[in-house]
Amino acid sequence: MGRLLAIDYGRxxxxxxxSDPLQLIANGLATVPTHQLLTxxxxxxxxxxxxxxxxxxxxxxxxxxxxxxxYIEPFxxxxxxxxxxxxxxxxxxxxxxxxxxxxxxxxxxxxxDRQNKALVDEISATIILQSYMENRRFxxx
Numbered sequence: 001m002g003r004l005l006a007i008d009y010g011r012x013x014x015x016x017x018x019s020d021p022l023q024l025i026a027n028g029l030a031t032v033p034t035h036q037l038l039t040x041x042x043x044x045x046x047x048x049x050x051x052x053x054x055x056x057x058x059x060x061x062x063x064x065x066x067x068x069x070x071y072i073e074p075f076x077x078x079x080x081x082x083x084x085x086x087x088x089x090x091x092x093x094x095x096x097x098x099x100x101x102x103x104x105x106x107x108x109x110x111x112x113d114r115q116n117k118a119l120v121d122e123i124s125a126t127i128i129l130q131s132y133m134e135n136r137r138f139x140x141x
Contacts, residue, residue, distance in 0.1 A: 003021055004052050004053075004129060005017070005129075006125045006132065008056045014037045015120075015123070016028075041079065050086065052089060053089070056090075057072075076088055
């Protein structure tokens with residue numbers, strides 16, 4: 001069983017999270033400058049067995065895709081072109097930033113640390129991954 005890799009794509013920075021090999025625990029991996037993201041993922045996949053890549057799907061409250069999809073879709077096409085055998089799946093990412101801030105607050109992080117946008121991106125990717133794994137367990141997959 002390979003790892004699951006989750007991406008919280010942003011125009012400047014992208015949060016990346018990864019599961020353990022048994023796909024039980026989600027951990028923040030890194031925050032990567034978005035222009036280096038494809039290289040980062042290709043390097044990671046070359047070093048570690050990855051079963052699937054999950055990309056946060058930004059939706060508006062009316063369930064329509066947000067304007068961020070104009071940046072995410074070209075990246076996903078490039079990713080699929082470079083890793084044609086790798087399953088890539090979108091995962092609803094609504095409220096992940098809010099949940100990330102809540103987790104930081106509940107974790108007792110100081111205000112200065114909570115303002116660290118890179119940390120928010122990494123935690124958001126972790127939440128995307130955790131929700132995917134919990135949803136899959138709930139459905140019995």
